Amino acid sequence: MTSATPAPAKRIAHRSAGALAFLLIASFWLSTVVSELFGSHATVAAVKQTILYAMIVLIPALAVTGATGFSLAGGRGGGRVDAKRRRMPFIAANGILILVPSAVFLAMKAQAGSFDTSFYAVQAVELVAGAVNLTLIGRNIADGLAMTGRLRRRRPA
Numbered sequence: 001m002t003s004a005t006p007a008p009a010k011r012i013a014h015r016s017a018g019a020l021a022f023l024l025i026a027s028f029w030l031s032t033v034v035s036e037l038f039g040s041h042a043t044v045a046a047v048k049q050t051i052l053y054a055m056i057v058l059i060p061a062l063a064v065t066g067a068t069g070f071s072l073a074g075g076r077g078g079g080r081v082d083a084k085r086r087r088m089p090f091i092a093a094n095g096i097l098i099l100v101p102s103a104v105f106l107a108m109k110a111q112a113g114s115f116d117t118s119f120y121a122v123q124a125v126e127l128v129a130g131a132v133n134l135t136l137i138g139r140n141i142a143d144g145l146a147m148t149g150r151l152r153r154r155r156p157a
Contacts, residue, residue, distance in 0.1 A: 010068050018061075018065040022137050022138065022141060025058070032047060032123070045107075048111075051107070052107040055100060062095065069088070084144070091133055094129050094132055098126070099133065102122050103126070
């Protein structure tokens with residue numbers, strides 16, 4: 001194996017961790033919206049607590065995705081690689097500065113039964129930040145698939 005060919009295990013780890021992170025964030029977002037629209041306060045509290053516990057899986061998945069992505073890219077640069085690199089600090093900062101603290105705050109408020117203005121304000125911020133991360137991670141996935149030839153862009157007619 002040459003140094004230009006990444007180890008299959010590293011590629012599998014990158015793809016698996018990235019897909020897991022994306023699916024977890026999507027499930028957090030969707031379960032939040034559904035529980036808020038159709039569930040009781042007890043359901044919302046259960047969803048918030050589950051999201052908080054699932055961070056134990058999400059945070060390492062994001063770390064593995066980032067680390068293996070940087071390793072797979074090596075010294076390469078160019079359009080899609082550079083775009084993915086530029087998105088990663090925003091994804092990480094959004095998660096560390098907004099999503100994780102929001103999850104902790106919302107779980108604590110929900111467990112206390114305190115569904116007040118601050119709960120819903122933070123909930124709104126969390127939903128927007130989650131949608132931003134889903135969009136950015138989705139673009140990284142699309143760029144990764146395009147780089148490997150698994151996703152082909154349609155040409156305009």
